[in-house]
Amino acid sequence: MVIIAGDIFNPQTAEFFDGYIEIEKNIIIRTGKGNAPKMPDKRGTILPLFFNWHTHSADIIARSRIQKSERKWTIEELVGPEGEKHKILEETRDPELVSAMRQAMWEMLQNGVGGFCDFREGGLHGVELLNKALLGQKIACLRMARPAKNIYDVKEMNMMLNSADGIGISSISDWDYSELQKVAKHAKNMGKKIAIHASERIREDIDLVLDLKPDILVHMVKGAASDFSKVAQAKIPVVVCPRSNAFFGIVPPVDKMRKAGIEIKVGTDNAMISSFNMFDELQALRSISKLNPIESIKACTPDNLFNGKLYTLSEGANPAFMLLGCGKKGLASARSVDIKAIFL
Numbered sequence: 042m043v044i045i046a047g048d049i050f051n052p053q054t055a056e057f058f059d060g061y062i063e064i065e066k067n068i069i070i071r072t073g074k075g076n077a078p079k080m081p082d083k084r085g086t087i088l089p090l091f092f093n094w095h096t097h098s099a100d101i102i103a104r105s106r107i108q109k110s111e112r113k114w115t116i117e118e119l120v121g122p123e124g125e126k127h128k129i130l131e132e133t134r135d136p137e138l139v140s141a142m143r144q145a146m147w148e149m150l151q152n153g154v155g156g157f158c159d160f161r162e163g164g165l166h167g168v169e170l171l172n173k174a175l176l177g178q179k180i181a182c183l184r185m186a187r188p189a190k191n192i193y194d195v196k197e198m199n200m201m202l203n204s205a206d207g208i209g210i211s212s213i214s215d216w217d218y219s220e221l222q223k224v225a226k227h228a229k230n231m232g233k234k235i236a237i238h239a240s241e242r243i244r245e246d247i248d249l250v251l252d253l254k255p256d257i258l259v260h261m262v263k264g265a266a267s268d269f270s271k272v273a274q275a276k277i278p279v280v281v282c283p284r285s286n287a288f289f290g291i292v293p294p295v296d297k298m299r300k301a302g303i304e305i306k307v308g309t310d311n312a313m314i315s316s317f318n319m320f321d322e323l324q325a326l327r328s329i330s331k332l333n334p335i336e337s338i339k340a341c342t343p344d345n346l347f348n349g350k351l352y353t354l355s356e357g358a359n360p361a362f363m364l365l366g367c368g369k370k371g372l373a374s375a376r377s378v379d380i381k382a383i384f385l
Contacts, residue, residue, distance in 0.1 A: 042064065042065045042070065043064045043082050044061055044063050044064075044077050044078075044080075044081040044083075045062045045064070045081060045082065045083050045085075045087060045364060045382075045384070046060070046061040046076075046083075046084050047059075047061075047081075047085045047086055048086045048369045049061075049087040050086075050335075050338065051354065052089050052339060052342040052343075052344075055335055055339045056335075057369050058074055060072065060073050060075060061073055061081060062354065062360070062362075063077075063078075067360065068359065068360075069354065069355065069356060069357065069358050069359070070356065071356060072354040072355075072356070083381065085365050085381055086364070086366075086368060086369050086372070087362050087363070087364055088153070088338060088362060088365060089342050089361060089362050090154060090155025090156070090361045090362055090363055091153050091154045091341045092156045092157065092158075092343040093149060093154050093157040093308055093309055093317060093319060093341070094157075094158050094280040094308040094341065095236075095259050095282055095306075095309070095310055096145070096157045096158065096159045096317070097159070097160050097162070097311050097312060098141075098142045098145040098146070098157070098159050098161075098171075098174075099130060099141060099145075099161070099167075099170075099171075100126055100130075100312040100313045101142070101144055101312035101313065102130065102133050102137065102138060102141040102313075103125070103126050103129040103130075104312060104313040104314075106313075107119070107125070107126075107313040107314060108314070114288075115289065116241065116242045116289050119311075121242075122215050126311070126313060127162070130162060130163070135170060139170055142171060143174050143178070145312055145317060146174065146180045150180055150383065150385070152316075152318045152320065152380075153320070153363040153380055153383060154317060155180060155181060155361045155385055156180060156182065157180070157181075157183070157317075158185060158236065158257075158308070159171060159183070159184060159185060160185050160187060160209035160236070161185065161187060161205070161209070163187070164186070164188055164189030164190075164197060164201065165197060165200045166189070168184060168186045168201055168204045171184055172204060179385050180385075183234070184204075184207075185206065185208060185234070185236050186201040186204070186205035186207070186208055186209065187208065187209050187210070187211065188201070188224065191211075191215055191216045191220065191221075192217075192220055193220045193223040193227070198227045198228070199231075202227075207233040207234030207235055207256070208224060208225070208228045208233065208234075208235050208236070209236045209237075210236065210237040210238065210253075210255075212237070212238045212245070213239070213245055213253075214242075214243065221253065222252075222253065225253040225254065225255075229254060234256040234257075235253060235254065235255045235256055236255060236256060236257045237250060237253065237255045237257075237259065238259045238260055239258045239260060239261050240261050240262065240264045240268065241259070241260040241261075241262060241263065242263070243263055244268070247264065247272065251271060251275050251277070255277060256277070257277065257279075257306070258272065258277055258279045258280070259279070259280045259282070259308070260279075260280070260281070260282065260286070260293070261279050261281075262281075262291050262292075262293045264298075266297065269298050269301035270301050270302075272303055273302035273303045278303065278304040278306050279298055279305060280306045280307065280308045281293040281295055281298075281305060281306070281307060281308075282307070282308050282309060282310035282322075283322060283325035283328075283329055284309065284310075284315040284321065284325045285310035285311050285314055285315050287325065292329055295326065295329060295330035296330050296331055299331075305332070305340050306341065307319070307323065307326060307340045307341045319341050320376050321376075322341075323337045323338070323340075323341065327373070334372040338372070359385070360384035360385065361384070361385050362383075362384050363384070364380070364381045364382040364384070365379045365380060365381065
């Protein structure tokens with residue numbers, strides 16, 4: 042039996058409590074408050090493993106090429122439908138893509154990430170490569186597939202959604218809207234989730250976006266106050282990606298979104314321009330908003346959108362938390378190097 046003690050963060054209440062966790066054979070036997078029944082094996086600050094709410098994990102294959110480039114990229118040039126990243130993905134052999142995604146998963150785990158929501162390009166084949174990369178991995182993944190072409194294909198949709206958790210839409214601006222409506226309806230009829238990049242490059246019609254009944258939106262950096270109000274009223278969370286946005290000279294209006302009542306979540310986005318280090322992402326988030334450390338940590342933990350599978354302190358559950366060497370008062374400056382142990 043292993044006993045871990047210290048300040049424990051409960052994401053359900055967004056509060057810390059002094060206590061301990063007993064683990065045996067990778068199962069939580071008991072979670073208690075106060076002093077442990079015997080000398081703990083490790084002490085520190087206990088946080089749930091982060092959930093990275095928006096990734097393109099295969100993009101890591103392009104990291105060295107893009108980072109060595111001195112070119113000033115626009116969103117369209119780098120990640121648009123005909124952008125450089127898609128050219129690189131298309132010219133890369135399958136085994137290399139699978140290996141790259143496994144590298145991405147390893148990097149996430151090393152930085153305290155226990156799950157991620159991945160937008161996987163390439164239609165059914167792209168999802169199959171992601172599933173292959175996930176074999177034998179402990180990290181959890183919410184797999185958001187994307188049609189190979191921006192058209193509705195019944196057969197492709199059925200096959201993709203039998204292998205994925207939902208559809209990740211690049212943008213309503215990239216589609217014939219009537220085709221996109223069919224895609225969204227199909228996904229919902231199969232009980233799957235919908236995530237949409239929205240108002241990233243230009244302001245898009247939020248009514249058209251919301252009519253697709255998305256479960257989550259990504260970016261909304263070009264949204265207006267009236268858009269934020271409608272998103273909040275629809276109770277749809279928005280994922281912000283401060284470091285990726287900064288690469289393109291964009292600052293997400295986090296405080297305006299929060300003032301409107303939007304629930305904020307955090308992701309690292311494109312792996313060729315940002316690492317999977319959520320501690321760095323949270324530092325960037327707090328530098329552009331009024332979120333405090335606890336609020337920012339809450340923004341990168343799983344919730345019922347992920348069916349609560351990733352983090353719980355309940356007896357009989359598998360552990361999914363990290364132990365930090367810094368105290369809870371030092372969370373504002375916490376880094377990956379402060380991780381003493383990961384339990385998963």
